[in-house]
Amino acid sequence: xxxxxxxxxxxxxxxxxxVNHSELxxxxxxxxxxxxxxxxxxxxxxxxxxxEVLESDGDAQTFESVIKTQPDLVLLDVxxxxxxxLALCQQIKQDIRTQDIPIVLMTVAxxxxxxxxxxxxxxxELLTKPIDRLELSTRVKTxxxxxxxxxxxxxxxxxxxxxxxxxxxxxxxxxxxxARVVSLVExxxxxxxxxxxxxxxxxxxxxxxxxxxxxxxxxVMLKTGELxxxxxxxxxxxxxxxxxxCKPLRNRKGVLPIIRNHHEKWDGTGYPDGLSGEQIPYLAxxxxxxxxxxxxxxxxxxxxxxxxxxxxxxIGEETEKGWRNPQLVAEFTQFIGILxxxxxLxxxxxx
Ligand SMILES: [Fe+2]
Numbered sequence: 001x002x003x004x005x006x007x008x009x010x011x012x013x014x015x016x017x018x019v020n021h022s023e024l025x026x027x028x029x030x031x032x033x034x035x036x037x038x039x040x041x042x043x044x045x046x047x048x049x050x051x052e053v054l055e056s057d058g059d060a061q062t063f064e065s066v067i068k069t070q071p072d073l074v075l076l077d078v079x080x081x082x083x084x085x086l087a088l089c090q091q092i093k094q095d096i097r098t099q100d101i102p103i104v105l106m107t108v109a110x111x112x113x114x115x116x117x118x119x120x121x122x123x124x125e126l127l128t129k130p131i132d133r134l135e136l137s138t139r140v141k142t143x144x145x146x147x148x149x150x151x152x153x154x155x156x157x158x159x160x161x162x163x164x165x166x167x168x169x170x171x172x173x174x175x176x177x178x179a180r181v182v183s184l185v186e187x188x189x190x191x192x193x194x195x196x197x198x199x200x201x202x203x204x205x206x207x208x209x210x211x212x213x214x215x216x217x218x219x220v221m222l223k224t225g226e227l228x229x230x231x232x233x234x235x236x237x238x239x240x241x242x243x244x245x246c247k248p249l250r251n252r253k254g255v256l257p258i259i260r261n262h263h264e265k266w267d268g269t270g271y272p273d274g275l276s277g278e279q280i281p282y283l284a285x286x287x288x289x290x291x292x293x294x295x296x297x298x299x300x301x302x303x304x305x306x307x308x309x310x311x312x313x314x315i316g317e318e319t320e321k322g323w324r325n326p327q328l329v330a331e332f333t334q335f336i337g338i339l340x341x342x343x344x345l346x347x348x349x350x351x
Pocket of ligand 1: 209263
């Protein structure tokens with residue numbers, strides 16, 4: 001049984017980087033759960049965000065309903081009475097008509113075995129009940145944005161994004177995340193009142209900036225010990241390789257300087273061109289600060305994530321050394337302060 005609920009818009013609609021936020025708000029989400037109360041809880045969390053929410057109790061016809069309704073995202077309970085949630089997930093992911101629909105599995109126990117099974121079944125995310133509103137909201141937004149972004153890409157872009165995804169999965173154990181960087185560049189771009197074209201270039205760069213590392217062997221990319229001068233030189237080449245890989249992006253020329261110059265330093269000691277000050281393309285300066293901030297605030301095998309305050313202090317020290325644009329770092333610090341205050345306020349309100 002599928003029931004339709006209407007929603008209303010909540011997302012910011014001032015800027016439209018690639019995915020129009022009003023399109024995001026009108027996205028269709030199918031919630032599959034055989035327990036009405038548990039289903040209603042999720043529906044109540046999603047409705048205020050403006051999504052069109054469909055409900056299903058997970059009967060034998062559910063897969064047919066997914067084909068027919070083509071939702072933008074499926075929230076699926078693992079423990080259904082009539083069908084096996086994991087098997088249904090797998091079925092959706094294996095059918096050409098439904099395989100691009102992101103699936104978030106819901107489970108009561110956060111056990112490693114569930115995480116492995118969810119991954120095997122092709123699920124994009126696994127959330128533990130009781131569902132946290134902020135976590136749900138963030139995951140849903142990221143997955144729907146990603147789906148709409150993929151739908152809007154041309155063939156060349158599709159290929160490049162696929163390669164970039166492979167590159168990201170290889171280096172993901174080093175920390176950082178494309179999805180987080182995308183959210184940050186969108187939000188900081190809006191904070192700086194950049195044109196939506198510029199924000200789009202930053203979003204593309206978030207996906208593609210390190211695509212050139214594909215040409216660097218694992219032995220060097222994943223090395224945990226100190227790099228030799230030759231290995232360091234090899235890694236530095238990723239910006240030039242990345243730029244040449246992305247040259248076919250005819251309508252997205254603004255991305256190339258970000259890819260090429262995201263490791264320059266304000267005092268001219270960066271690479272590949274040794275540019276200094278305002279010679280460094282502005283979007284590359286913005287992107288670099290976000291990329292560093294994301295790396296610092298992410299867990300890595302050899303270090304725990306720094307808090308936002310600690311990460312800003314490290315970026316501040318680097319600015320004192322002359323590596324970053326002081327004006328831009330001041331704006332970024334202010335922006336993170338506002339972001340943190342908003343997040344804390346939302347968490348307090350919902351706790
Ligand atoms: Fe890089």
